[in-house]
Amino acid sequence: MTFWSDPFTVVQQWFNNLLATIGFGPIGVRIVGMLVGIVILAVGPMLFTIFLIWVERKVISRIQDRIGPNRVGPFGLFQPFADMVKIFIKEHITPRGADWLPYNLAPVLAVAAVLMVWAVIPFTVTFFGVDLNVGVLFIIAVGSLGEMGIILAGWGSNNKYALLAMFRSVAQLISYEIPLVLCSLVPVMLAGSLNLNDIVKAQEPWFIVTAPATAIIFFIVSLAEIGRAPFDLAEAESEIVSGFNIEYSGLKFGMFYVAEFLHTFTVALIFATLFLGGWRGPGAEQYPILGFVYYFIKVGVVYFLLMLVDGTLPRLRIDQMMNLNWKTLTPISLAVLVVFPLVDKLMAGSPTWLRVLALAGSNLLVLVIGERIGTRRLARAPAEVGSRDRPVARPENVLSQPDSGAR
Amino acid sequence: MSGLQIIFILVAAVTLFSALMVVTVRRMMHAALWLVLALFGVAVMFATLQASFFAVIQVLVYIGAIAILIIFSIMLTQRVLETSGEQIIRNWWLPALVALVLFGLLASALSLWRGFGEQLVELPAGVENIPALGKALVDPAGYAIPFEVASVLLLAALIGAIYVAIDRKEKAK
Amino acid sequence: MLSHWLYIGVFILVALFLPAAAISIAAILAPKKPNALKDTTYECGMETVGPSWAQFKVQYYVYPLFFLIFDVEAVLLFPWAVAYNQLALYGVIEAIIFVLILLGGLIYAWRKGALEWR
Numbered sequence: 126m127t128f129w130s131d132p133f134t135v136v137q138q139w140f141n142n143l144l145a146t147i148g149f150g151p152i153g154v155r156i157v158g159m160l161v162g163i164v165i166l167a168v169g170p171m172l173f174t175i176f177l178i179w180v181e182r183k184v185i186s187r188i189q190d191r192i193g194p195n196r197v198g199p200f201g202l203f204q205p206f207a208d209m210v211k212i213f214i215k216e217h218i219t220p221r222g223a224d225w226l227p228y229n230l231a232p233v234l235a236v237a238a239v240l241m242v243w244a245v246i247p248f249t250v251t252f253f254g255v256d257l258n259v260g261v262l263f264i265i266a267v268g269s270l271g272e273m274g275i276i277l278a279g280w281g282s283n284n285k286y287a288l289l290a291m292f293r294s295v296a297q298l299i300s301y302e303i304p305l306v307l308c309s310l311v312p313v314m315l316a317g318s319l320n321l322n323d324i325v326k327a328q329e330p331w332f333i334v335t336a337p338a339t340a341i342i343f344f345i346v347s348l349a350e351i352g353r354a355p356f357d358l359a360e361a362e363s364e365i366v367s368g369f370n371i372e373y374s375g376l377k378f379g380m381f382y383v384a385e386f387l388h389t390f391t392v393a394l395i396f397a398t399l400f401l402g403g404w405r406g407p408g409a410e411q412y413p414i415l416g417f418v419y420y421f422i423k424v425g426v427v428y429f430l431l432m433l434v435d436g437t438l439p440r441l442r443i444d445q446m447m448n449l450n451w452k453t454l455t456p457i458s459l460a461v462l463v464v465f466p467l468v469d470k471l472m473a474g475s476p477t478w479l480r481v482l483a484l485a486g487s488n489l490l491v492l493v494i495g496e497r498i499g500t501r502r503l504a505r506a507p508a509e510v511g512s513r514d515r516p517v518a519r520p521e522n523v524l525s526q527p528d529s530g531a532r
Numbered sequence: 533m534s535g536l537q538i539i540f541i542l543v544a545a546v547t548l549f550s551a552l553m554v555v556t557v558r559r560m561m562h563a564a565l566w567l568v569l570a571l572f573g574v575a576v577m578f579a580t581l582q583a584s585f586f587a588v589i590q591v592l593v594y595i596g597a598i599a600i601l602i603i604f605s606i607m608l609t610q611r612v613l614e615t616s617g618e619q620i621i622r623n624w625w626l627p628a629l630v631a632l633v634l635f636g637l638l639a640s641a642l643s644l645w646r647g648f649g650e651q652l653v654e655l656p657a658g659v660e661n662i663p664a665l666g667k668a669l670v671d672p673a674g675y676a677i678p679f680e681v682a683s684v685l686l687l688a689a690l691i692g693a694i695y696v697a698i699d700r701k702e703k704a705k
Numbered sequence: 706m707l708s709h710w711l712y713i714g715v716f717i718l719v720a721l722f723l724p725a726a727a728i729s730i731a732a733i734l735a736p737k738k739p740n741a742l743k744d745t746t747y748e749c750g751m752e753t754v755g756p757s758w759a760q761f762k763v764q765y766y767v768y769p770l771f772f773l774i775f776d777v778e779a780v781l782l783f784p785w786a787v788a789y790n791q792l793a794l795y796g797v798i799e800a801i802i803f804v805l806i807l808l809g810g811l812i813y814a815w816r817k818g819a820l821e822w823r
Binding site for chain 1: 706709711712713715716717719720721723724725727728730731732734735736737738739762764765768769771772775776779782783786787788789790791793794797800801804805807808811812815820821822
């Protein structure tokens with residue numbers, strides 16, 4: 126195995142040899158190697174966020190038919206550095222009465238929760254943090270820790286708008302976690318393991334082919350989990366005065382910002398691992414560097430799709446969002462859990478392509494039926510906003526009627 | 533003193549301290565946050581026992597659902613940003629004594645277990661017990677009936693939650 | 706497996722330490738000019754009125770409660786999903802009954818109007 130086919134193992138062995146010659150024993154070599162690996166996997170994403178901010182701003186601006194940053198450096202490449210310097214030197218204004226520990230722990234926890242996902246994802250055959258045997262559940266569990274960060278932010282700000290925004294944001298995240306957990310059961314079923322490496326290795330046809338509806342639902346739910354449009358009610362500048370991070374300034378706000386951008390990319394990582402076959406591709410087992418390249422191409426495509434949806438769709442109202450989750454996505458996910466294993470067990474003996482076809486077909490059928498039922502329900506009972514006897518101001522009654530709504 | 537013992541003592545100390553803080557701090561919200569730390573300490577203990585599944589389930593369900601529910605119910609039913617006054621009752625030494633006696637009884641009962649003084653054995657990397665758990669859950673000779681009964685129990689909790697939601701709505705109108 | 710969790714533990718510590726260190730550095734670099742008006746909590750540019758409290762909206766309690774129930778259900782389904790490939794049809798039927806009972810509960814909640822956002 127040469128350097129170009131597997132740089133990760135070569136570099137690791139060189140490093141271990143270096144440590145051994147310095148004089149560390151075998152345990153010391155392992156510990157130092159582990160620490161170096163952890164630092165790379167923790168610092169790498171944070172530095173990568175700088176690039177991600179640039180990519181995001183350029184892509185979103187192109188979607189919105191404008192150019193985006195193009196003054197600072199070629200193609201605006203140094204814009205994120207300028208933003209970083211600005212955020213670093215802004216004053217940290219702490220609101221009066223804010224509880225010190227929750228207020229300061231919140232941004233740290235928000236970023237840490239996103240970084241921890243990078244520890245279990247297999248980037249290629251030989252490059253991953255740790256081969257945890259409960260990888261899928263670990264990813265969802267650290268999402269819960271991120272929600273605790275939001276609760277700390279909302280409560281620690283001593284501001285009722287932050288509190289209200291936090292309630293809405295956490296209610297949204299919690300509601301959408303149910304279809305997320307239910308849909309992540311399907312790759313686990315197909316692979317027979319919670320280990321992300323095993324899930325990647327078991328994707329003979331990618332799971333997006335075997336379970337397309339589940340992949341679509343997972344994509345939609347991931348959009349909601351990262352707080353992107355059409356689910357960005359919690360951070361919309363005109364609603365609830367921009368959310369639970371009102372009282373944060375300087376780098377503390379910058380950390381929430383970084384957490385959001387990194388969370389989008391991390392969700393793309395998770396989707397590519399669970400449904401797009403991770404690092405799989407022609408020749409990926411013999412040449413791990415190829416697996417790394419394939420993986421990041423897939424992640425880039427998913428990331429671009431996430432940004433495309435973000436820049437294109439209008440925002441949902443909170444009740445539309447909740448209805449979408451509880452009345453459409455959750456029943457469909459549960460129905461998929463009923464139909465999918467049944468079809469799989471009934472077709473257990475048939476050749477692979479027939480089985481895959483049956484599974485994909487049943488999956489799509491559930492999605493289509495669920496969507497039809499949902500559309501019929503919506504057409505039958507349009508959601509009523511507010512009460513009927515809300516005073517409405519019309520030009521002819523503004524001055525003459527008492528309850529026209531004019532002060 | 534092996535590394536595992538040091539980690540265990542640290543984590544146990546943090547968990548017990550957090551539990552003590554839960555019952556003695558003045559503001560309810562702080563109590564809820566100390567509870568989150570205590571639950572996280574228990575998750576770390578599961579991890580040291582190599583019960584990975586239960587460690588992540590502890591974080592996912594306890595911290596991700598139950599603690600959030602507790603925090604929400606505290607915030608929605610109190611003037612949460614004010615202190616609730618003195619939290620320690622007058623004769624606090626009496627329940628503390630009872631708790632200590634109970635702990636002594638439990639510890640002496642546990643010390644009769646044959647594994648009490650033994651070191652923790654690290655499971656080899658290939659040992660996977662989650663599929664065994666899954667098979668046992670649906671095995672008719674295993675836990676199939678408790679599995680289905682659990683779903684009925686969850687249904688009962690769901691109906692109770694619906695009742696709470698409907699009842700309050702009538703009052704709110 | 707213990708070494709895996711040791712890795713995760715150290716990773717958590719490093720992941721918590723990094724943003725904290727960054728924020729501390731920024732706190733050293735940033736100007737510190739507190740004044741009484743800047744430190745007041747934000748209320749759309751007005752003075753704050755009254756203590757901060759949240760109005761009781763039952764939906765904020767009901768949604769986490771539903772989430773808890775379905776979360777426990779999903780957690781019970783995970784071991785089954787891991788053992789799925791080794792199970793016969795009756796194991797699948799049992800889990801389907803499990804899911805159907807809770808799907809029935811969800812539909813009941815829907816019909817009773819507990820899922821409306823008021």
